[in-house]
Each structure stands twice: as structure tokens, then as C-alpha cells.
Amino acid sequence: MRSQLRPETRIDRCFEALKREGRPAFVTFVTAGDPDYETSKAILLGLPEAGADVIEIGMPFSDPMADGPAVQASSLRALKAGQTMKRTLQLVREFRAKDNLTPIVLMGYYNPIYVYPSEAFLDEARDAGIDGMIIVDVPPEADEELCLPAIQRGLSFIRLATPTTDDKRLPAVLANTSGFVYYVSITGITGAAAPVVSDVRAQVARIKRSTPLPVVVGFGVRTPEQARVIADCADGVVVGSALVETIRTTLGTDGRAGPDTVSAVHRIVHNLAAGLRGAAARV
């Protein structure tokens, strides 16, 4: 199998270690540069200690079509504070200088990469210490554009599988996916309705029959209780909207970071991680 020929990545090592420990991965999402570069860096640097196993970093985009209001607002805050693709790569470089273990996955939309342009962006992303990317609006039909060049550079291209990805389509979605598979638990945008657990369980089982890769579940997971229940039927859980919403609630009236912004995010991550470890303890 092709995946065995690929060099082992931070993502692979992370999931193998979690498997040995018998607990699910906690994947956290925050937007790069939200609410400003320095605060964002402090948030990122403290995430592993607070309990994050994998860090997804959103690349802010003016038109985040797959995102709900919380992530939209987060993206706009970051852009307003001057975040750019170059600064996002710089943020990762600064993180990597202090943490060379935690997997980092960039998440975002195609246009800012396309105009960077793509090949230069992928080179710089690899050199910055990024492990994988999730690009929402580049489907498998366009693998030649970004997915295959990413794989050639040793970057994992993590694909979203959704409730509408039927059995006919699933092989195409999984074909060039590496690292893990991200199951979108609802038809909808990030941070929307809570997923129906029985549906998620059935869908994750269906995907796992077709791939040896870990399957993590995201979109709509907010509380430690939800995370625990979802984690019972998957290899990991993603929480994003709840974190960027926490950032929003700690901002001053001028929209700038408040004294509690960093600690409030780490606190909610800690609580969610504790919820997930509860899931592991019950297995």
C-alpha cells in the first residue's frame, strides 16, 4: 500500500502513540492571527499542555463559505489585525521552534494558496514544519492541482468525508488522503447543529471499513459531554467554533485581546480534553 511507502509523519506518530494509550485524539482549531498575531501565538504555544493532541490552524479568508458565524468572525478579526498567508507561515515557524512534536494541520480555502502561488506555498509550508492541510474547496476531482503536489512534498492532504459522501464516491475521497480522515458530522457549516450520535457512529464505521487511517469527527462539537460521546465512536474529535467563540467573549470593547483571552481558551481546551479522557477511561 502506498501509505506504507510514505515516510512516517508527526501525524502518524501521534495517532500511533494515542492508540497505545487507548485514548482518542483531541484536535483543536483556532484561526491564525485571531485576535492578533502575538495573542494567537500565545494561544497556540499553550494548546499542547492544555490537552490538544493535534492543532489545526485556520488560514483566514475573506469568504469562508463552509464556516458558520463563529469561524467567519474569527477569520475577519484576524484579517483586520493584519494576518496574511506569509504571517501564518511565520506563526508556524515560531511554534515549531518551541514544539517539534505536535502535528500541525493548516485548514482553509484554495484562493490564497492559488495566488501565492501553490508550489511556493507548499514548499514554504513544508519548510515551516507543517504536517498536513485541509483545503475545503479542492475536491478529489482537482487532486492534480494541490493534493498531489502536497503529497510529493511529504505533506498529508486530509480529506473531508461528509454525510453525502456515498459508497460510490468514498473510494475517490479516500484515494489520496493521508494522516487521518476528517468526518464532517453534519450537512452544514462549522459550529452549526449538534450531530446525531447514532448517525455518526454508523458513518465512521462505514469509513473505517474502507481505510486503515484514523477517522476524526468535527463540525458541531462544543461541550465535553458531546466530545466524550462522539469520541466513543471515532479516533478523535475536532473542536473549533467553541474555541474561537471563547476568544470573542474575552475581547475588550475595542475588539482587542483581553487579559483573559489566552487563559480562557486554554481552560476550555483543558475541560474538553478532560471530557475526552473520561471517554477513554470508560472504554
Next chain:
Amino acid sequence: MPAPTTSTTQAPNSFRAGPDDHGFFGLYGGRFVAETLMPLIHELESAYEAAKNDAGFQAELRDLLEHYGGRPSPLYFAERLTEHLKGAKIYFKRDELNHTGSHKINNCLGQIQLARRMGKTRIIAETGAGQHGVAVATVCARFGLPCEIYMGATDVARQAPNVARMHMLGAKVNSVTAGAGTLKDSMNEALRDWVTNVRDTYYIIGTAAGPHPYPAMVRDFQCVIGNEVRAQMQEREGRLPDTLVAAIGGGSNAIGLFHPFLDDKSVKIYGVEAAGHGLEVENGHAASMNGGRPGVLHGNRTYLLQNEDGQILEGHSISAGLDYPGVGPEHSWLKDTGRVTYVPITDKEALAAFQLCAKLEGIIPALEPSHALAYVLKLAPTLPKDNLLVMNMCGRGDKDVFAVAGYLGMKI
């Protein structure tokens, strides 16, 4: 293969053969959407291919276009404007006389029939000026389907008559406050609705843009405009027109006029973009081809107004229907191949043309075709008197009366 960043400018054998099997016109087009929508995009493509080749579907559509839409629209010789400009012989294609007041009904009648055929029970749409929203609300009323229209808050304010029309037709109008509250933001919001309600909902995109098959499908439904012009001009003048002019926002009225003539080399074709406050004003215009560069947004690769970082700009135009940072992908390809010339017209030029047309021809045009007309005012005097020029009068100006009165300092 690396991501392509340049397009071939070599002339193809035919300009009418696109898109390819993956929905590309050269570099442009494609299907850049979230995975949740991809299965539906494929389903839509098959359903449209089947409908296109179904004589029953086509016959039903022709009947609706004639008896409900009011087609064919007249090809009108604008005699006084021609005398005034002392150049080309100017004809207006009177698509503003269609039911609902613009060319948008052509596409909506086609897509509502397709939605019904696919068994969809709920319709959504985006709208800028409200012309598409009104046309969607109209066909939804006619066929008894619930409908929600996404419209930017800025546009809701400047196009109040169309908002009222949509309400009267039974549609729910969702005011979108994200971004600048214009067409781009309403399209984002419609896509979010679609991804959430993908199983029962049909999204009627109003322009020849978005993921494949929309650009080709909307173009096909709008080609009735150019096909009629071809027959009408043959009847009036016994030959093809020499010059075509149409306004470009997303570009559906323009592609509908242009496409049937793309392989007629003698026909010169001009698309008119909204230059707002002027191309030199950053973020002050909506001329994506004259002032933007290729990128990926709303499901397709096309020319976009964007900053160096790839963030999409809001753009500006006096016309809510042209106030969009992108353009249909087929236009991007026609620009690169050089088959169509795309020119900019400012807010001021469009306003002047609006007034001239009202006074000389007794036709109050929408602000969108006022841009096309403003270019005709520049072009026609440079052409010989036997040059047959057709401008698409794609919408009527009733919706713009309040806004234009405001610009002109008139009290209503």
C-alpha cells in the same frame, strides 16, 4: 501536474465547444466546492444533461418562455439614438420587456423545471439588484415551491422595490449583513444554506458562474437571447449583426447574447464591466477582468478582484447587479483568447447614459444595461452607418428609479 496559472491564448477551432468534461473553459471554471456539495453537483450535471436532450423538457420550456415569459422579446431599432450618435445603426434587444423585467426569467424558467424534474422541494437563490430574486420568487410562486432569497443588506436598502416584489410573491428574503452586504456575501450565505439543506434544496444560481454545470447551464438557458437576435436580424436586415454590446456582472445576459455568434468571425463583441469610481481607485470598481487576476471563488476559477494575499475585495458599482468581484468563467476564457473585448464604464458614464436613453428613446433602462449603453455612446460614432450594432437592454429601470433620483438630487 502543477496548478496551472496561465491560460493558453491560442485560438481554438470553435469558441462554442466548452466547457470540457470537467467543466473547464481553458484555465477557468471547474468545480471547487466543499465535499458535501460534490455528490449533488454530479447529480445536477447528469440531470441537466438528460433534460437538455429531452424533447419534452425543451418543448415545455419553450412554451413557458413564450406564454409566461413573453418571448420572443423585440429587436428594436433605436432610431433617435442612432441619429444622435451619427454612426452605427443601433438596435436594442428588448429583454427588459420580459415578465419580471429582465433577462433573469429565461434562466429561472429553465432551472425551476430542472428542480421539479429532480424532485427538489425547496428553492434558494442569491440576488444582487433583486432582478434574479424577483424572477426566482416568480417561478416559485408559479410552481408552488417555497423559496428563500439571500440578499445583501446594502442591496436590500438600495433596491427596496424589488424586495417588496419578492415579499408579495411569497418569498422569504434573508438580509445578509456579512461583509459589505452585497452580491458576493449573499452568494456565500446561499452556499451555506445549500450545504446545510443539500438533500431537498435546489439552488438557482442567477448568473453564468459557480461550479460546473452552472456556467454552461445558465448560458444555455440565456442563449435564447442571441438565437432570437440572429433570426430577427436576418429578418430585418438580411444578415448578421456586426457589433454586439452587453453589460457584465456575472455575465449571464452577455453570454446569452454572445454565445450564438462566437464562431461568426465578422461579429465584433464587447462586454462592458462596471468601473465604479474608476479602475485606478482601489476597491472602487467591479471590473474583475480589467482590474483583477485569476483566482478561485464560489466554485469556479475566474478573474477576481483580490488583494495581494488572495483576499477577495468587495468591489463597488452604482449598479447592484454588477457589484460582484468575479465573473463567469467563460468570459475569463473569452478575454484571454481575445474573442471578446472587455471594456470598463464608470458610474458617472452609466448615469449619463441612463438619462439620455430615457429622454431620447422613452425607455428607462436598468443601471446594468446603462453601462452597456454608455459604451455604445463611445463606440457607435466611430463606426460606419451600415454597421449593425445590437445592445442587450437586459433590464428595465423601475427598480432603480429611487436610487437614481437620489444620485441626481431629485426629490420623490
